[in-house]
Amino acid sequence: MSxxxxxxxxxxxxxxxxxxxxxxxxxxxxxxxGVLKKRTENSYTVSALKNISFxxxxxxxxxxxxxxxxxxxxxxxxxxxxYAPTAGDVEVVGKVATLFDVLLGTFEEMTGYENxxxxxxxxxxxxxxxxxxxxxxGKFTELGDYLHVPMRTYSSGMRLRVGFxxxxxxxxxxxxxxxIFGTGDKGFVNxxxxxxxxxxxxxxxxxxxxxxxALVSQLCNKVMILEHGEIKAFGExxxxxxxxxxxx
Amino acid sequence: xxxxxxxxxxxxxxxxxxxxxxxxxxxxRYKRTVIGPFWLTLGTAITVLGMGVxxxxxxxxxxxxxxxxxxxxxxxWTYLSSVLNxxxxxxxxxxxxxxxxxMSYFVYIMTLxxxxxxxxxxxxxxxxxxxxxxxxxxxxxxxxxxxGLILMILHSFWVCMIMGIVAARYRDIASIVGSIxxxxxxxxxxMWKIDMLKGNRQLIALVxxxxxxxxxxxxxxxxxxxxxESYIILTGLLFVGFSIACDLYRRCAxxxxxxx
Numbered sequence: 001m002s003x004x005x006x007x008x009x010x011x012x013x014x015x016x017x018x019x020x021x022x023x024x025x026x027x028x029x030x031x032x033x034g035v036l037k038k039r040t041e042n043s044y045t046v047s048a049l050k051n052i053s054f055x056x057x058x059x060x061x062x063x064x065x066x067x068x069x070x071x072x073x074x075x076x077x078x079x080x081x082x083y084a085p086t087a088g089d090v091e092v093v094g095k096v097a098t099l100f101d102v103l104l105g106t107f108e109e110m111t112g113y114e115n116x117x118x119x120x121x122x123x124x125x126x127x128x129x130x131x132x133x134x135x136x137x138g139k140f141t142e143l144g145d146y147l148h149v150p151m152r153t154y155s156s157g158m159r160l161r162v163g164f165x166x167x168x169x170x171x172x173x174x175x176x177x178x179x180i181f182g183t184g185d186k187g188f189v190n191x192x193x194x195x196x197x198x199x200x201x202x203x204x205x206x207x208x209x210x211x212x213x214a215l216v217s218q219l220c221n222k223v224m225i226l227e228h229g230e231i232k233a234f235g236e237x238x239x240x241x242x243x244x245x246x247x248x
Numbered sequence: 249x250x251x252x253x254x255x256x257x258x259x260x261x262x263x264x265x266x267x268x269x270x271x272x273x274x275x276x277r278y279k280r281t282v283i284g285p286f287w288l289t290l291g292t293a294i295t296v297l298g299m300g301v302x303x304x305x306x307x308x309x310x311x312x313x314x315x316x317x318x319x320x321x322x323x324x325w326t327y328l329s330s331v332l333n334x335x336x337x338x339x340x341x342x343x344x345x346x347x348x349x350x351m352s353y354f355v356y357i358m359t360l361x362x363x364x365x366x367x368x369x370x371x372x373x374x375x376x377x378x379x380x381x382x383x384x385x386x387x388x389x390x391x392x393x394x395x396g397l398i399l400m401i402l403h404s405f406w407v408c409m410i411m412g413i414v415a416a417r418y419r420d421i422a423s424i425v426g427s428i429x430x431x432x433x434x435x436x437x438x439m440w441k442i443d444m445l446k447g448n449r450q451l452i453a454l455v456x457x458x459x460x461x462x463x464x465x466x467x468x469x470x471x472x473x474x475x476x477e478s479y480i481i482l483t484g485l486l487f488v489g490f491s492i493a494c495d496l497y498r499r500c501a502x503x504x505x506x507x508x
Binding site: 013014016077080081082083084096098100101106107108109110114117118121122123125126127150 | 264265267268269272275276279280344345346347348349350351417502503505506507
Protein backbone atom coordinates (compact mmCIF):
# COMPACT_ATOMS: atom_id res chain seq x y z
CA MET A 1 0.00 0.00 0.00
CA SER A 2 1.51 3.29 -1.04
CA UNK A 3 0.68 6.76 0.12
CA UNK A 4 2.10 10.26 -0.01
CA UNK A 5 0.89 12.92 2.38
CA UNK A 6 2.47 16.36 2.83
CA UNK A 7 1.21 18.92 5.33
CA UNK A 8 2.49 22.51 5.37
CA UNK A 9 5.94 21.49 4.24
CA UNK A 10 8.71 24.05 3.91
CA UNK A 11 12.22 23.49 2.61
CA UNK A 12 14.83 26.20 3.15
CA UNK A 13 18.30 25.76 1.71
CA UNK A 14 21.17 27.47 3.40
CA UNK A 15 23.68 28.84 0.92
CA UNK A 16 27.08 29.62 2.33
CA UNK A 17 29.22 31.87 0.28
CA UNK A 18 31.73 34.44 1.37
CA UNK A 19 30.89 36.65 -1.59
CA UNK A 20 27.15 36.26 -1.45
CA UNK A 21 26.49 39.88 -0.53
CA UNK A 22 27.44 41.37 -3.88
CA UNK A 23 25.25 38.92 -5.70
CA UNK A 24 22.20 39.58 -3.62
CA UNK A 25 20.38 42.12 -5.76
CA UNK A 26 20.83 40.32 -9.02
CA UNK A 27 19.54 37.15 -7.43
CA UNK A 28 16.47 38.61 -5.80
CA UNK A 29 15.35 40.19 -9.03
CA UNK A 30 15.65 37.00 -11.02
CA UNK A 31 12.37 35.95 -12.55
CA UNK A 32 12.84 32.28 -11.89
CA UNK A 33 13.77 30.32 -8.83
CA GLY A 34 12.84 30.41 -5.19
CA VAL A 35 12.98 33.37 -2.88
CA LEU A 36 16.31 34.37 -1.42
CA LYS A 37 16.50 35.73 2.08
CA LYS A 38 19.54 37.13 3.73
CA ARG A 39 20.52 35.26 6.86
CA THR A 40 23.76 36.68 8.07
CA GLU A 41 26.61 38.63 6.47
CA ASN A 42 27.61 35.84 4.14
CA SER A 43 24.90 33.26 4.09
CA TYR A 44 21.52 33.13 2.43
CA THR A 45 18.47 30.99 2.65
CA VAL A 46 16.59 29.89 -0.42
CA SER A 47 12.97 29.10 0.32
CA ALA A 48 12.82 26.27 -2.16
CA LEU A 49 9.41 25.02 -1.09
CA LYS A 50 6.78 26.93 0.83
CA ASN A 51 3.71 25.62 2.55
CA ILE A 52 3.23 22.55 0.38
CA SER A 53 0.24 20.39 1.27
CA PHE A 54 -1.18 17.63 -0.87
CA UNK A 55 -1.72 13.91 -0.81
CA UNK A 56 -1.56 11.13 -3.36
CA UNK A 57 -3.09 7.69 -3.33
CA UNK A 58 -2.39 4.48 -5.21
CA UNK A 59 -3.14 4.98 -8.90
CA UNK A 60 -2.20 8.65 -8.84
CA UNK A 61 0.20 9.79 -11.53
CA UNK A 62 1.30 13.30 -10.83
CA UNK A 63 3.03 15.56 -13.33
CA UNK A 64 5.01 18.48 -11.95
CA UNK A 65 5.40 21.50 -14.19
CA UNK A 66 6.88 24.94 -13.66
CA UNK A 67 9.86 27.19 -14.40
CA UNK A 68 13.43 26.04 -13.94
CA UNK A 69 14.08 26.42 -10.23
CA UNK A 70 10.43 26.47 -9.25
CA UNK A 71 10.95 23.57 -6.85
CA UNK A 72 10.13 20.50 -8.91
CA UNK A 73 13.35 18.65 -8.24
CA UNK A 74 13.37 19.73 -4.60
CA UNK A 75 9.88 18.33 -4.18
CA UNK A 76 10.92 15.03 -5.78
CA UNK A 77 13.97 14.77 -3.54
CA UNK A 78 11.83 15.55 -0.54
CA UNK A 79 9.48 12.71 -1.47
CA UNK A 80 12.49 10.42 -1.91
CA UNK A 81 13.64 11.22 1.63
CA UNK A 82 16.87 12.77 0.35
CA TYR A 83 15.91 16.21 1.66
CA ALA A 84 14.42 16.60 5.10
CA PRO A 85 11.69 19.22 5.49
CA THR A 86 12.64 22.35 7.40
CA ALA A 87 9.08 22.52 8.72
CA GLY A 88 5.91 20.48 8.30
CA ASP A 89 5.24 16.76 7.97
CA VAL A 90 6.11 14.41 5.16
CA GLU A 91 4.60 10.94 5.13
CA VAL A 92 5.70 8.60 2.38
CA VAL A 93 4.64 4.97 2.65
CA GLY A 94 5.96 2.37 0.21
CA LYS A 95 9.11 1.30 -1.55
CA VAL A 96 10.48 4.26 -3.45
CA ALA A 97 12.47 4.13 -6.68
CA THR A 98 14.05 7.26 -8.12
CA LEU A 99 15.40 8.39 -11.44
CA PHE A 100 16.92 11.82 -11.03
CA ASP A 101 20.24 12.80 -12.46
CA VAL A 102 21.50 9.88 -14.54
CA LEU A 103 24.98 11.34 -14.70
CA LEU A 104 25.54 11.15 -10.95
CA GLY A 105 26.82 8.23 -8.96
CA THR A 106 28.50 6.42 -11.81
CA PHE A 107 31.98 4.94 -11.93
CA GLU A 108 33.46 6.39 -15.09
CA GLU A 109 36.24 3.83 -15.44
CA MET A 110 33.92 0.88 -14.96
CA THR A 111 31.91 -0.75 -17.72
CA GLY A 112 28.20 -0.35 -18.33
CA TYR A 113 27.53 -3.77 -16.83
CA GLU A 114 29.53 -2.98 -13.71
CA ASN A 115 27.62 0.27 -13.31
CA UNK A 116 24.29 -1.49 -13.76
CA UNK A 117 25.39 -3.90 -11.04
CA UNK A 118 26.57 -1.34 -8.51
CA UNK A 119 23.61 0.97 -9.17
CA UNK A 120 21.09 -1.75 -8.49
CA UNK A 121 22.87 -2.63 -5.25
CA UNK A 122 22.78 1.05 -4.32
CA UNK A 123 19.07 1.04 -5.00
CA UNK A 124 18.42 -1.68 -2.48
CA UNK A 125 19.24 -5.03 -4.05
CA UNK A 126 21.68 -7.51 -2.57
CA UNK A 127 24.64 -8.50 -4.72
CA UNK A 128 22.98 -11.81 -5.59
CA UNK A 129 19.71 -10.18 -6.64
CA UNK A 130 21.56 -7.60 -8.70
CA UNK A 131 23.52 -10.30 -10.48
CA UNK A 132 20.32 -12.16 -11.30
CA UNK A 133 18.67 -9.16 -12.93
CA UNK A 134 21.76 -7.98 -14.77
CA UNK A 135 20.97 -9.67 -18.06
CA UNK A 136 17.42 -8.37 -18.11
CA UNK A 137 18.58 -4.82 -17.46
CA GLY A 138 21.29 -5.09 -20.09
CA LYS A 139 18.76 -6.25 -22.64
CA PHE A 140 16.53 -3.28 -21.93
CA THR A 141 19.32 -0.77 -22.57
CA GLU A 142 19.83 -2.20 -26.09
CA LEU A 143 23.46 -1.15 -25.79
CA GLY A 144 24.76 -4.62 -26.62
CA ASP A 145 28.54 -4.84 -26.59
CA TYR A 146 28.86 -1.22 -25.48
CA LEU A 147 28.01 -2.49 -22.01
CA HIS A 148 31.51 -3.96 -21.85
CA VAL A 149 33.07 -0.54 -22.46
CA PRO A 150 33.91 2.01 -19.72
CA MET A 151 31.15 4.45 -18.82
CA ARG A 152 33.33 7.47 -19.61
CA THR A 153 32.91 6.77 -23.31
CA TYR A 154 29.12 6.91 -23.11
CA SER A 155 26.99 9.67 -24.55
CA SER A 156 24.35 11.20 -22.28
CA GLY A 157 21.68 9.26 -24.14
CA MET A 158 23.47 5.99 -23.42
CA ARG A 159 23.80 6.95 -19.77
CA LEU A 160 20.10 7.63 -19.69
CA ARG A 161 19.46 4.11 -20.93
CA VAL A 162 21.62 2.64 -18.18
CA GLY A 163 20.03 4.82 -15.50
CA PHE A 164 16.54 4.09 -16.71
CA UNK A 165 17.11 0.34 -16.84
CA UNK A 166 18.31 0.29 -13.23
CA UNK A 167 15.68 2.48 -11.67
CA UNK A 168 12.71 0.82 -13.33
CA UNK A 169 13.88 -2.69 -12.44
CA UNK A 170 11.86 -4.35 -9.72
CA UNK A 171 8.50 -3.39 -8.39
CA UNK A 172 8.57 0.00 -6.67
CA UNK A 173 5.44 1.23 -4.90
CA UNK A 174 6.37 4.81 -5.66
CA UNK A 175 8.32 5.91 -8.71
CA UNK A 176 9.85 9.39 -8.82
CA UNK A 177 11.24 10.60 -12.12
CA UNK A 178 12.88 13.95 -12.75
CA UNK A 179 13.02 15.60 -16.20
CA ILE A 180 15.25 13.11 -17.95
CA PHE A 181 13.99 12.40 -21.42
CA GLY A 182 15.81 15.33 -22.99
CA THR A 183 18.73 13.21 -24.15
CA GLY A 184 16.97 10.02 -25.18
CA ASP A 185 16.30 9.28 -28.84
CA LYS A 186 12.71 8.90 -29.99
CA GLY A 187 12.74 5.12 -30.04
CA PHE A 188 14.07 4.95 -26.52
CA VAL A 189 11.63 7.56 -25.20
CA ASN A 190 8.74 5.53 -26.61
CA UNK A 191 10.12 2.35 -25.11
CA UNK A 192 10.66 4.06 -21.74
CA UNK A 193 7.17 5.48 -21.73
CA UNK A 194 5.89 1.97 -22.42
CA UNK A 195 7.91 0.57 -19.55
CA UNK A 196 6.84 3.40 -17.25
CA UNK A 197 3.20 2.84 -18.12
CA UNK A 198 3.51 -0.85 -17.29
CA UNK A 199 5.27 -0.03 -14.03
CA UNK A 200 2.69 2.57 -13.08
CA UNK A 201 -0.10 0.12 -13.69
CA UNK A 202 1.47 -2.38 -11.30
CA UNK A 203 2.82 0.09 -8.78
CA UNK A 204 1.03 2.69 -6.77
CA UNK A 205 2.18 6.24 -7.24
CA UNK A 206 4.16 7.96 -9.95
CA UNK A 207 5.51 11.50 -9.73
CA UNK A 208 7.09 12.97 -12.80
CA UNK A 209 8.63 16.35 -13.42
CA UNK A 210 8.74 17.52 -17.00
CA UNK A 211 8.62 20.47 -19.34
CA UNK A 212 6.90 18.37 -21.96
CA UNK A 213 3.14 18.90 -21.80
CA ALA A 214 2.66 16.04 -24.23
CA LEU A 215 4.45 13.55 -21.97
CA VAL A 216 2.67 14.84 -18.90
CA SER A 217 -0.76 14.53 -20.46
CA GLN A 218 0.13 11.08 -21.77
CA LEU A 219 1.44 9.71 -18.47
CA CYS A 220 -0.33 11.64 -15.72
CA ASN A 221 -3.84 11.93 -14.38
CA LYS A 222 -2.97 14.84 -12.09
CA VAL A 223 -0.86 17.92 -12.60
CA MET A 224 0.72 20.39 -10.22
CA ILE A 225 2.06 23.77 -11.27
CA LEU A 226 4.85 25.03 -9.04
CA GLU A 227 5.94 28.65 -8.95
CA HIS A 228 8.60 30.09 -6.65
CA GLY A 229 8.30 27.03 -4.46
CA GLU A 230 4.56 27.27 -4.00
CA ILE A 231 1.69 25.28 -5.42
CA LYS A 232 0.10 27.48 -8.05
CA ALA A 233 -2.45 24.94 -9.20
CA PHE A 234 -3.19 21.28 -8.55
CA GLY A 235 -5.86 19.08 -10.07
CA GLU A 236 -6.95 16.92 -13.01
CA UNK A 237 -4.56 16.91 -15.96
CA UNK A 238 -6.73 18.51 -18.65
CA UNK A 239 -8.04 21.25 -16.42
CA UNK A 240 -4.61 22.28 -15.12
CA UNK A 241 -2.86 22.02 -18.47
CA UNK A 242 -5.39 24.34 -20.06
CA UNK A 243 -4.79 26.77 -17.21
CA UNK A 244 -1.06 26.42 -17.83
CA UNK A 245 -1.47 27.14 -21.53
CA UNK A 246 -3.52 30.16 -20.59
CA UNK A 247 -0.45 31.55 -18.85
CA UNK A 248 -0.90 30.81 -15.16
CA UNK B 249 19.55 7.70 20.02
CA UNK B 250 16.89 5.40 18.62
CA UNK B 251 17.46 6.62 15.08
CA UNK B 252 21.21 6.19 15.44
CA UNK B 253 20.79 2.55 16.48
CA UNK B 254 18.41 2.07 13.54
CA UNK B 255 21.07 3.54 11.25
CA UNK B 256 23.71 1.18 12.59
CA UNK B 257 21.30 -1.63 11.81
CA UNK B 258 20.76 -0.32 8.29
CA UNK B 259 24.52 -0.25 7.93
CA UNK B 260 24.64 -3.96 8.73
CA UNK B 261 21.72 -4.99 6.54
CA UNK B 262 23.07 -3.02 3.61
CA UNK B 263 26.61 -4.36 3.92
CA UNK B 264 26.54 -5.34 0.25
CA UNK B 265 26.55 -1.65 -0.61
CA UNK B 266 29.68 -0.68 1.28
CA UNK B 267 31.51 -3.88 0.47
CA UNK B 268 30.88 -3.33 -3.23
CA UNK B 269 31.46 0.44 -3.21
CA UNK B 270 34.82 0.17 -1.50
CA UNK B 271 36.07 -2.56 -3.81
CA UNK B 272 34.84 -0.60 -6.84
CA UNK B 273 36.57 2.53 -5.54
CA UNK B 274 39.87 0.71 -5.40
CA UNK B 275 39.35 -1.06 -8.71
CA UNK B 276 38.35 2.17 -10.43
CA ARG B 277 41.37 3.97 -9.04
CA TYR B 278 43.84 1.42 -10.40
CA LYS B 279 42.06 0.44 -13.58
CA ARG B 280 44.45 0.38 -16.53
CA THR B 281 47.52 0.14 -14.32
CA VAL B 282 49.66 -2.97 -14.59
CA ILE B 283 50.13 -3.87 -10.92
CA GLY B 284 46.87 -2.30 -9.71
CA PRO B 285 46.49 -1.71 -5.97
CA PHE B 286 49.95 -3.16 -5.41
CA TRP B 287 51.18 0.31 -6.27
CA LEU B 288 50.15 1.08 -2.71
CA THR B 289 52.28 -1.77 -1.41
CA LEU B 290 55.20 -0.65 -3.52
CA GLY B 291 54.85 2.97 -2.37
CA THR B 292 54.79 1.93 1.27
CA ALA B 293 57.74 -0.42 0.74
CA ILE B 294 59.86 2.36 -0.74
CA THR B 295 58.96 4.77 2.08
CA VAL B 296 59.69 2.20 4.79
CA LEU B 297 62.98 1.16 3.24
CA GLY B 298 64.13 4.75 2.73
CA MET B 299 63.19 5.84 6.23
CA GLY B 300 64.58 2.68 7.79
CA VAL B 301 67.98 3.06 6.16
CA UNK B 302 68.33 6.78 6.94
CA UNK B 303 66.90 6.92 10.43
CA UNK B 304 68.53 3.76 11.74
CA UNK B 305 71.83 5.34 10.79
CA UNK B 306 70.91 8.70 12.40
CA UNK B 307 69.93 6.99 15.63
CA UNK B 308 72.82 4.55 15.40
CA UNK B 309 70.45 1.61 15.63
CA UNK B 310 70.68 -1.85 14.18
CA UNK B 311 68.69 -1.82 10.94
CA UNK B 312 67.30 -5.33 11.40
CA UNK B 313 65.77 -4.15 14.66
CA UNK B 314 64.67 -0.74 13.43
CA UNK B 315 63.15 -1.69 10.07
CA UNK B 316 60.34 -3.91 11.47
CA UNK B 317 59.49 -1.12 13.94
CA UNK B 318 59.23 1.48 11.17
CA UNK B 319 57.36 -0.87 8.82
CA UNK B 320 54.58 -1.63 11.29
CA UNK B 321 54.34 1.98 12.46
CA UNK B 322 54.24 3.32 8.92
CA UNK B 323 51.57 0.88 7.71
CA UNK B 324 49.27 1.70 10.63
CA TRP B 325 49.96 5.40 10.24
CA THR B 326 49.09 5.21 6.54
CA TYR B 327 45.70 3.82 7.53
CA LEU B 328 45.13 6.37 10.30
CA SER B 329 46.12 9.39 8.22
CA SER B 330 44.01 8.23 5.26
CA VAL B 331 40.95 7.80 7.44
CA LEU B 332 41.50 11.20 9.03
CA ASN B 333 41.95 12.96 5.69
CA UNK B 334 39.41 11.05 3.65
CA UNK B 335 37.00 11.37 6.58
CA UNK B 336 36.73 15.06 5.70
CA UNK B 337 35.17 14.01 2.40
CA UNK B 338 33.34 10.97 3.79
CA UNK B 339 30.00 12.44 2.74
CA UNK B 340 30.86 15.16 0.23
CA UNK B 341 32.75 12.72 -1.99
CA UNK B 342 29.56 10.65 -2.22
CA UNK B 343 27.37 13.62 -3.14
CA UNK B 344 26.38 11.95 -6.39
CA UNK B 345 24.88 9.00 -4.56
CA UNK B 346 23.50 11.00 -1.65
CA UNK B 347 21.56 13.24 -4.07
CA UNK B 348 20.03 10.24 -5.78
CA UNK B 349 19.40 7.52 -3.23
CA UNK B 350 18.17 7.60 0.35
CA MET B 351 20.56 5.64 2.56
CA SER B 352 22.05 5.98 6.02
CA TYR B 353 25.24 8.06 5.97
CA PHE B 354 26.86 5.32 8.03
CA VAL B 355 27.01 3.28 4.83
CA TYR B 356 29.40 5.88 3.38
CA ILE B 357 31.53 5.78 6.52
CA MET B 358 31.77 2.00 6.28
CA THR B 359 32.70 2.35 2.61
CA LEU B 360 35.59 4.59 3.60
CA UNK B 361 36.75 2.36 6.46
CA UNK B 362 36.49 -0.88 4.54
CA UNK B 363 38.31 0.61 1.56
CA UNK B 364 41.16 1.63 3.82
CA UNK B 365 41.20 -1.77 5.51
CA UNK B 366 41.63 -3.40 2.10
CA UNK B 367 44.52 -1.02 1.42
CA UNK B 368 45.92 -1.88 4.87
CA UNK B 369 45.81 -5.53 3.89
CA UNK B 370 47.84 -4.78 0.76
CA UNK B 371 50.37 -2.92 2.88
CA UNK B 372 50.69 -5.90 5.20
CA UNK B 373 52.82 -7.54 2.52
CA UNK B 374 55.47 -4.94 3.36
CA UNK B 375 55.37 -5.98 7.03
CA UNK B 376 55.63 -9.65 6.12
CA UNK B 377 58.54 -9.00 3.74
CA UNK B 378 60.42 -6.85 6.26
CA UNK B 379 59.88 -9.39 9.06
CA UNK B 380 61.23 -12.19 6.89
CA UNK B 381 64.20 -10.16 5.67
CA UNK B 382 65.13 -8.95 9.13
CA UNK B 383 64.53 -12.26 10.86
CA UNK B 384 61.90 -10.72 13.13
CA UNK B 385 59.90 -13.44 14.84
CA UNK B 386 56.38 -13.24 16.24
CA UNK B 387 55.01 -14.91 19.36
CA UNK B 388 51.58 -15.46 20.93
CA UNK B 389 51.34 -11.82 21.97
CA UNK B 390 50.42 -11.20 18.33
CA UNK B 391 46.83 -12.17 19.19
CA UNK B 392 46.53 -8.77 20.86
CA UNK B 393 46.25 -7.16 17.44
CA UNK B 394 42.68 -8.45 17.20
CA UNK B 395 41.25 -6.21 19.94
CA GLY B 396 43.67 -3.56 18.72
CA LEU B 397 42.25 -3.60 15.19
CA ILE B 398 38.68 -3.61 16.50
CA LEU B 399 39.45 -0.56 18.61
CA MET B 400 41.05 1.09 15.59
CA ILE B 401 37.96 0.51 13.44
CA LEU B 402 35.65 1.86 16.14
CA HIS B 403 37.77 4.98 16.48
CA SER B 404 37.76 5.41 12.72
CA PHE B 405 33.98 5.41 12.78
CA TRP B 406 33.42 8.30 15.15
CA VAL B 407 36.24 10.31 13.62
CA CYS B 408 34.55 9.97 10.20
CA MET B 409 31.17 10.94 11.66
CA ILE B 410 32.59 14.18 13.03
CA MET B 411 34.98 15.04 10.20
CA GLY B 412 32.43 14.18 7.52
CA ILE B 413 29.83 16.53 8.97
CA VAL B 414 32.09 19.39 10.03
CA ALA B 415 34.16 19.39 6.85
CA ALA B 416 31.04 19.30 4.67
CA ARG B 417 29.88 22.50 6.32
CA TYR B 418 33.26 24.26 6.72
CA ARG B 419 35.34 23.65 3.64
CA ASP B 420 38.56 24.87 5.25
CA ILE B 421 38.67 21.91 7.61
CA ALA B 422 39.93 19.45 5.00
CA SER B 423 42.84 21.73 4.14
CA ILE B 424 43.67 22.31 7.79
CA VAL B 425 43.68 18.57 8.48
CA GLY B 426 45.77 17.98 5.39
CA SER B 427 48.39 20.47 6.48
CA ILE B 428 48.71 19.20 10.05
CA UNK B 429 48.92 15.55 9.02
CA UNK B 430 52.67 15.71 8.43
CA UNK B 431 53.14 17.45 11.77
CA UNK B 432 51.17 14.71 13.54
CA UNK B 433 53.33 12.09 11.87
CA UNK B 434 56.50 13.80 13.03
CA UNK B 435 55.38 14.05 16.67
CA UNK B 436 54.12 10.47 16.71
CA UNK B 437 56.61 7.71 17.47
CA UNK B 438 56.81 6.13 14.03
CA MET B 439 60.37 6.92 12.98
CA TRP B 440 61.59 7.28 16.57
CA LYS B 441 60.98 5.54 19.88
CA ILE B 442 59.37 7.03 22.93
CA ASP B 443 62.38 6.33 25.16
CA MET B 444 64.50 8.53 22.87
CA LEU B 445 62.61 11.54 24.25
CA LYS B 446 64.23 13.15 27.25
CA GLY B 447 62.43 13.58 30.58
CA ASN B 448 58.99 15.10 30.54
CA ARG B 449 59.01 15.50 26.75
CA GLN B 450 57.75 11.92 26.75
CA LEU B 451 54.43 13.60 27.50
CA ILE B 452 54.24 14.41 23.78
CA ALA B 453 53.76 10.75 23.06
CA LEU B 454 51.59 10.20 26.12
CA VAL B 455 48.90 12.74 25.17
CA UNK B 456 48.97 11.75 21.50
CA UNK B 457 46.13 9.30 20.76
CA UNK B 458 47.79 8.34 17.46
CA UNK B 459 50.80 7.12 19.43
CA UNK B 460 48.59 4.89 21.59
CA UNK B 461 46.71 3.62 18.57
CA UNK B 462 49.95 2.60 16.89
CA UNK B 463 51.37 1.16 20.14
CA UNK B 464 48.56 -1.29 20.78
CA UNK B 465 49.08 -2.87 17.37
CA UNK B 466 52.83 -2.50 16.95
CA UNK B 467 53.86 -3.83 20.37
CA UNK B 468 52.14 -7.23 20.02
CA UNK B 469 53.42 -7.61 16.44
CA UNK B 470 56.96 -7.03 17.71
CA UNK B 471 56.46 -9.55 20.49
CA UNK B 472 55.55 -7.61 23.64
CA UNK B 473 52.09 -7.16 25.20
CA UNK B 474 50.38 -3.79 24.58
CA UNK B 475 50.40 -1.34 27.48
CA UNK B 476 47.33 -1.24 29.68
CA GLU B 477 47.69 2.53 29.81
CA SER B 478 47.16 2.80 26.03
CA TYR B 479 44.05 0.64 26.25
CA ILE B 480 42.60 2.73 29.08
CA ILE B 481 43.22 6.01 27.26
CA LEU B 482 41.85 4.73 23.95
CA THR B 483 38.73 3.22 25.54
CA GLY B 484 38.04 6.46 27.38
CA LEU B 485 38.53 8.45 24.19
CA LEU B 486 36.21 6.05 22.38
CA PHE B 487 33.32 6.89 24.71
CA VAL B 488 33.99 10.62 24.57
CA GLY B 489 34.38 10.51 20.79
CA PHE B 490 31.22 8.55 20.16
CA SER B 491 29.16 10.75 22.51
CA ILE B 492 30.23 13.89 20.67
CA ALA B 493 29.85 12.26 17.27
CA CYS B 494 26.35 10.89 17.97
CA ASP B 495 25.18 14.21 19.37
CA LEU B 496 26.52 16.09 16.35
CA TYR B 497 25.05 13.52 13.98
CA ARG B 498 21.63 13.65 15.61
CA ARG B 499 21.52 17.43 15.24
CA CYS B 500 23.15 17.85 11.83
CA ALA B 501 22.69 14.74 9.70
CA UNK B 502 19.52 16.08 8.07
CA UNK B 503 21.32 19.19 6.84
CA UNK B 504 24.43 17.58 5.41
CA UNK B 505 22.73 17.06 2.03
CA UNK B 506 22.07 20.82 1.79
CA UNK B 507 25.75 21.60 2.31
CA UNK B 508 27.04 19.63 -0.63
